Amino acid sequence: MSDADEPTPTVADAEVLDAAAIDAMLLGETTPSYLPVPDPRGRADDNDVELDDPRMGDVDEWGRSESIRSLTRKIYDPIYKHWFRAEWEGLEKIPTDGGALLVANHAAALPSDAPVIMHGIETELERPVYGLADALFKTMPVVGTLWSRAGGVVAHPDNAYRLLREQGQLVLVFPEGSKGPGKTYTQRYRLRRFGRGGYVEIAMRAGVPIIPIAVVGAEESMPIVWKSTALAKATGLPYFPVTANQLLFGPLLGGLAYFPAKFKLKVLDPVSFDVPPDQERYSKSRVMEESERIREQIQSALYDMLRERRSVWFG
C-alpha cells in the first residue's frame, strides 16, 4: 500500500496563510473551530458537508476485509468444488436482495458446514453472507481476527437486527449452537434443541423471512468418536472431542483435515411471519411454535435426503 495518493492538506493550507497568521497559530491564538466564526475553509454548521475520511485499509465497520475475503475465496474454492463437491438444490428460493435469515443444521467437530454455505451462496448468488458465530471465536487470538476479516460476526441479537433490518443482508445462523457440532457420531443427523427460539424472534423483529437449509455431508466430514468433559471444562471450550480424523491422521493434522464427504444442500421454502416488525416483545408461544416447526422441517428434509443417499462419499 502506498501513501503517495494521500492528500496533504497541511502543506497546501500553509501556503495560503500569511506570516502573521502562522505566528498567531503558533501562539495558539487561532479561534478554536467550535466557535461560531466563519471558518476559513468555508464550512458552516448548518450545511451538510462530506467529511474527510482518510481511511487506508479496506476493513469495514463489521471488521471484514474484501481483500482477505477474496483471498480466502480463492483458497477455499477448490475445497468447495473438489473435496466436498457441494451440490445445491433450491438456491432460487434465496432472495437476490433484501434481508433474510438463513437457518441450517450444524455438524462436525470443526464445523465444515458454515464455510460451505457461505461460499456457495456468495459465489452462486454473488451476495455476501454474514455468518453469526459464538463469541468464543472473538476471544481467540489470530483465529478471531481472521474469522472476523473473512466475514464472521458475533451472534448477538443487536448485530443480527442491524444486518437484517437496517442493511438488508443475508445472515446465516445455526440455532443448535455448539450442541450441533458437539454431538458424537452415533447421534448424527438428529437435530438438537433450536436454542430458545431467539432466531425466530430476531426474524420477526427485523421483518425478514427465515430460509431453512438442510445440509447433508458435514456430519461425516469430521465425526466425533469420544468427548472429554473434564478437558472441555479445563480449556473452557464448549466440547473437547476426539475425532475419527485424529485417530486416522494423528492429533494435529486430524484436527484440521476433513474427510471428503459429499455435501448436499437443500434450501427449503422460506417462512414468513405475519407479525409487525420492531415490536418490544413477541408471543413466546408463537415463537416456540414457529421455531419447532422450522426444526421439524429441516429434520424431515434431512431424513428424505438420507433416504436417497447411496454413499457418504459420492452422494
Add this chain to the structure above:
Amino acid sequence: MAGKRVLITGLATFWGGLVAQALEQDPDVDVIIGLDTREPSVELERTEYVRTDENYSILSRIVKAARIDTIAHTFLIIDSTSMQPRTMHEINVIGTMNLFAAASAPGSTVRDVVVKSSSYVYGTGGEDPYWFTEETNRSRTPRTRVERSLEAVEGYVRDFAIDNPHVNVTLLRFSNVLGPDIETPISRALTLPVVPSIFGFDPRFQFVHEDDVVRSILYVLQHHLAGIYNVAGDGLLPWSEVAHLCGKPTFPMPPFGTGLASWPLKQLGVELPDELLDLLRFGRGIDNRRLKADGFQYRYTSAGTVRAFIEALRLRSTVGSTERSYRYERDVEQFFRHSPAVLSHEPAGELADPRTDP
C-alpha cells in the same frame, strides 16, 4: 428572557476550560462560574473562578446565591492513570453525589444539566454487540475502577433525572477522544515510536475529535436536549490502521499475561490501564445516530480524528509546543475584571484575536 447562568465543574481540567471558553462567546450566557480545586489553566475573559474542595461542600450555597440554571458537569476523570484511585473516586462519585444534592435542594433554580460521561461505561468483551446503543446494558459487571466509578456516577444522574422531571438532564457518553491538545492513554500510546497492540487481535476503534466533544456539549445545552446520547465519529477502523495512519508500526504484546507484559511500558511512562487493554483486545463501537438525528453535525470522522491528531503532533514535534502558555494570575485577573481603571473588557493578555481588529 434573561440569559443563562452556567456553573462548570472542573474549570481547571481540559474540558472545563474549553467549555468555559466556548460559552464565553455565547451572548445568551450571562454568568459563567467555574469550580475547581486548582486554578484554571486557560485564559478566560468573564468566567468567575471559585476554588472548592473536590467534593464541592460549598456548592449548594453557590447554586442558590448565583441562581444557577445550567450545570455543565465536566469534572469526571476518565484517565485512570492520571491520579490515585482514591482521588478519582472522590472526584467522580462523591463529587457528582454532592453536585446533584446541591442541584436538587429545595428552591433550586437549576433547569439544565449536562454530564460528560464516557463510553467506558459500556465495557467491552467478546460477547458484546458491535455497536452499543444508548439503551444497551453492559454484559458483565465493571471490572476496572474507572468503569465502576462511571457506573456509580451515571446512577446518580439517573436518580436525579427521575426525582427532578422538570430538569433537562443530558448524559453524553463520549467515545475515545483524540485531538491536537488532549492527552489520554491512547494518545500517549500513539506517540511512541512503536504502537503497542495485542498479538492476534486487531479490534475496531472509534474516535471523537476534541472539538466535536465541546461542540456537542454546547449543542445539547443550546437545544435543551434531554436523555442519553452517544457521541462518536462516524466509522470504525482497526487498531493497526490507526497506527498506520500515524505512520507507525505496531508492537504486539503477548495475548496471555498482557497486564504483566505492559509493565515495562509503565516504567517508561506509558501506562496502559486495564480498560485500554480490554479495548486493544475487543474494541468498541457506539451507535452515534441519536444525536445526529437531533441535528448535531460532526466535523470529524473516526479516521479524520486520528489524522487531525497526528498532524498536530507532527507540527508540535517540529516547531515545539503550540499550546497556550497561560498562567492564571489571580491579582491581575481581579484588576482587569473589577478595577474602575479598566475601561474596556479586553482579555487579560494583549494578544487579542487579530480578526477582531478594526
